[in-house]
Amino acid sequence: MKPTTVIGFLGSTLDASKFGPSRWMKWRPSVALAMHEDLRVDRFVMIHGNAHRRLAEYVCEDIASVSPETHVERHVIDFDDAWDFEEVYGKLLDFARTLDLDPETEDLLVHITTGTHVAQICLFLLTEANYLPGRLLQTQPGKRADGTAPGTWSVIDLDLSRYDSIATRFAVASAESTSFLKSGIDTRNAAFNAMIEEIEQVASRTRAPILLMGPTGAGKSQLARRIFELKKLKRQVSGQFVEVNCATLRGDSAMSALFGHRKGAFTGAAADRPGLLRTADGGMLFLDEIGELSLDEQAMILRAIEDKRFLPVGADRETESDFQLIAGTNRDLGACVAQGTFREDLYARLNLWTFSLPSLAERREDIAPNLDYELDRHAEREGERVTFNKEARERYLAYAVSPEARWPGNFRDLAASITRMATFSPKGRIDVDVVSTEITRLKRPSAVAEPNGDGLEFLLGANTLSQVDPFDRVQLGFVVETCRNSYSLSDAGRKLFSASRERRASTNDADRLRKYLARFDLTWDVIVQRDN
Template sequence: MGSVKRVVIGLLGTKLDGGVEPNRWDGWRPSVSLFQHEELLFDRFELLAEQQFSHLQNRVAEDVRLVSPETEVRRHVVDFGKDPWDLAAVYGALHEWARDYTFDPEREEYWVHITTGTHIAQISFFLLVEAGYVPAKLIQTSPRSIQRSSDPAGRYAVIDLDLSKYDALSTRFARDAVETTAFLKSGIATRNAGFNRLIDRIEQVALRSQAPMLLCGPTGAGKSQLARRIFELRKQRGGLRGSFVEMNCATLRGDTAASALFGHVRGSFTGAQKDRPGLLREADGGLLFLDEIGELGPDEQAMLLRALEDKTFLPVGSDKPVSSDFQLIAGTNRDLRESVVSGRFREDLLARIHLWTFELPALKQRREDIAPNLEFELERFARANGKQASFNKEARQAFLKFAEAADTLWSGNFRDLNAAITRMATLAPRGRIRVEEVDEEIARLRESWKRPGSTADAVDCISLEGLLDDEIDPFDRMQLAHVVAICRKSRTLSEAGRELFSVSRKKRAVTNDADRLKKYLAKFGLDFERCRA
């Protein structure tokens, strides 16, 4: 034996390892056969068995010592529960044993014998080795022929799960996964970790499930574009044969709502001069995206629920049901749970569509993704308008400084970003966006985010750009933005201080609002005149 000890781990074979008569040595017994090969030497045998087979376990341990006196046999008890064919129970028991076992790969080399035990136990050991919970190679034994007595030692084969030997295969799988998620992100190399995890999960669901999906998030967060990419992905992978059909439910009103979704028959109402198939039938075999599903009326909600559950529905004015097998993706910028409480949305419909619910973050929650999205928006502009546009270096830096700042609202999310790029690219001389176009666009965006009569929104639009030398925490930034807004609309320092400290000043014997405000601004290197400027 060398300095590194060789250890084999195996389950007791309750059938094949059996036998107490002297002739048991004539047949092939998998656990004992491990030690009947002269070239296969082990320092230790970890023999696992359930409690009720302890007598047989002892017998096999004694026989191994007879065959291989230099091998130490250690016996372990495992509990597979009532059903040794229950994968979860068996895997859990072996996982627990492996977790408690002290592995020392620097001093010991491990092998797992996968011939004994039920098929479920063998699969479980295989998975534990593959996942790295047991740092071992696999060894498989078998008789040399159907006649077990022909050779008690039988034969063996070593299965090494070193995946480095399968680099081409594993690289291909990794590349496919990266390409799939990149496809869902329209090829944009997004940097926000939370968003990337979200896309990874959506990719798994899109390729494995045909159940409805619910995409939540503010208007402009990209729900419609993501729904279309999911459709295109499933179409590529052979999961869908039909079309992508999209409708914003906020545009459906009155008697035409049910007709648009479910179709109608000729003469069912005034103006119905011919049959109309409806969006659900158009989506047969494909994908139906209903954006702002919370805007659907109660009757349409009930009809949609039936269509999802039974794959059938009644067109308006018809007593003959029609069928359509489609996948639904719903979008909403509302909290549908609140809509259920207020009676605006059916609880049973929400239960049906929220099996897979994904919350898309607002643009201001993933500011690090603005930079990679710039190129995407410029490419989209080029495709739509037939001409190229790009930023010069200074203009790009100026726009990103504004776009990525914590106090930049992006109220319209990606719609605002798309509109901003479109305007700058359109106005750029010879397709080159300069600082002049950026400054003009920044002013335009700030103005568009203001809401007349709303103090809160006016404060939100305050930018601290140019006022601060260093970055500050978002908490301080929001508080300071409010203070700056009050200073800008006040004529004097005292007037601003009175408004800012209107509550606490009543509790003071001596009030000096101007001094309090002056000291607060000084913490950030500011004064009243600079704020007003």
């Protein structure tokens, strides 16, 4: 067996007694520690003040008489105010750091029966934080009337996983939190479920930034909000959930929207504006598509994360805001760092907790439970319950989980599909005819570079398309495909004109793409509208 070390305070009241034989008729916790047949104390680290030196000596003598094998180490710590939490904790922390303790070779018990309540609380906190790497020891007098018994003792292990009933409750609570993050959807994809379990642990235990990566429509925004709501349920945040799509922020307005401005800072600044970061104080800020921010905005975001301070536009004093950041992106930020479009230091700060959400095509086994979820959402929105008949459901799922279904917009496409079928089922029952029409709609080519399957006839009409040269048709088909697989006009422009970007003085790719589409009377909104 390992030797046992006990750390505890000398009890200035409980350990005190008359200096005579009658003292053995009183229960004295420090002396009683050495009197238990089933508790061997090899080393007793006794803490006391200078005012109680005589009592400490007397107690040491009695311990030696009942347990010669117990070695008592006396440590003097004087408190100006033994009820001052800050003073007591600070001095005990310094004391703990100087102790020679080795949990590998000795068992440590921290006696919390003696000392002021403040001292006992501080010993508990130091043990919980592992500054004192042991377990708590609680003693109490026995029930014998003569009081000579050593009393009873019990050990409290702060590793709660050792207690079966508590561990079971923790497991249930964790499962409930995980289900909450999944909006109650009984997802079946093993990799996704494992990722959500990790996110639940991270969200519950840290306020560090979280980075959610994944394609557009994979559910980053919804997951971010559920993380916030989970933390709010656990009373870990008190402020608001503030969401902003960084792709919609441009130029000076981006700085003003994020960091706020002072009245008169620029033309049109008729009043002070707090900004989104200030609004998120005490809560959570979700910056979706964070890769769209300029390098200057990224620098200010980094400062706000690290120092909780930033400078509003036109202000001469910094503003404080303490928020947790969740960032979302469908880009490879590591590649953006290499290209010089994203700050390396900000990426390093965000990359502590990074989670990649899979696309719907990678989670086809989750389409069925999400089907039910979307029907529930439709019922909440419209106040009317719509269901499938058996044959219609089977036919829709057979197509939805097949490789033929591409789902380029991921869960947004699935949600839109369910909404369309529910809308075309006024009697509240989706039948095979409605499903067949929807499958035909979903099968329409989104845009591939082949003459008869590029989806351009749907966009332009047969007459207009017949006037387009085959060469232009292939090029236009590729452009449309790129647009539909991008989350903004700017993003599509960057993809299409990446090779010539470095050779141009101006890099307004969005405007260049807009003008190209205008040649065919097309716009971004028309191309990406998925309800057509």
